[in-house]
Amino acid sequence: MRQAEPERPEDEPSAASAISAALGGAARRAGLDPATSASTGHVVWAAMGGVRGIFESVVPLVVFLVSLTVWRDQLWLAVVCSVxxxxxxxxxxxxxRQSPSAALGGLIAVGVAGALVLFTGxxxxxxxxxxxxxxxYxxxxxxxxxxxxxxxxxxxxxxxxEGTAWRRDRRKRRAFxxxxxxxxxxxxxxxxxxFPMWLAGVDVQTLGMVKLVMGIPLFAPLVAVTWLSVRALYPRAGGGARADTPTA
Known part of the structure; x- marks a missing residue:
């Protein structure tokens, strides 16, 4: 009985290929390429964007919370300071002349949130x-x-x-x-x-602190777990060589 030929990139579903390329490109730009020999600490730090990335993700919310504390009746001022x-x-x-994508994404998110605050009061x-x-997500x-x-x-x-060939490997499929x-x-x-805290009317400062605690402190360890898991599936990646696709 003739065996099926290995899956080729051109045989992959076009939607899966497009999503794969988009996700892979984003991961590579964030420094999450398992084909490199970077250490786990370096990868986690790169995923967070370093010191600048942390500041860009944390400071606008902190400014909003502090502004509300200082100027309780000046909601518009807190929004302006945050944006x-x-x-x-x-x-x-x-x-x-650096890529503004991360900061621009944060600006848009803060702007949308600020507009909603001003609209609802x-x-x-x-x-x-x-x-x-x-x-x-x-x-x-x-x-x-x-x-x-x-x-x-x-x-x-x-x-x-390896495109979608990982789907034929039970170990990889389960891990992913x-x-x-x-x-x-x-x-x-x-x-x-x-969300339940928001529904219950918990004060903004408390909710903001909870959001900060559940942000980077939870994101960073999960990046590390993901990185280590992928490196375990591709043990030769650290040496700069691409791992061969194992048979099912």
Whole structure:
């Protein structure tokens, strides 16, 4: 009986290939390429964007919370200060001719949240975009895991030049599925904790602190777990060589 030929890139579903390329490209730009020999600490630090990346993700919210504490009846001023902080980071990147994508994304998110706050007149509505983001990201990771097309696997397949061949390897398929579930749990966990607090009318400063605690402190360890898991699946990647695709 003739054996099936190995899966070629041109045989892959076009949608899967496009998603794989997009995810893999984003991971590579973030310094998450398992084909490199970077240390786990370096990878986690790169994924967070270093000191600048941490400041860009944390400072706008901190400024918003502090401004509300100082000027309790000046909601518009807290929004202006928050958006202004995000804008400064974007302008600095542009002035230094660096990629403004991360800072620009943060600016847009802060701007949308600020616009919603001004529209409703409720400071706590600053967190609504974050709720939506967590639901969307969590759903995407969970659906990909349940459908056996893990987003983690798609990204790694692109980076390791094996396309979707990882789906024929039970060990990889299982690992990527559980990694996707872990990422889904992170996003759903944030929503499960913060949304009830928002509904209960918990003060903005407390909710903001919870959001900060459930941000980078949870994101960084999961990046490390993901990186170490992928490197274990591709032990030759650290030496700069691409791992051969194992048979099923």
């Amino acid at each position: 202004g902080a995000a804008a400064v980071f974007t302008l600095i990147r542009l002035a230094q 409720r400071a706590e509505d600053n967190f609504i975009p974050g709720f939506v983001t967590n639901i969307l 969590g759903s995407a990771f969970l659906i990909s895991a349940l459908a056996r097309w893990s987003l983690i696997g798609l990204a790694v397949g692109f980076l390791m030049d 599925r559980w990694l996707a579930i872990m990422w889904a749990a992170l996003f759903f966990g944030r929503f499960a904790v913060q």
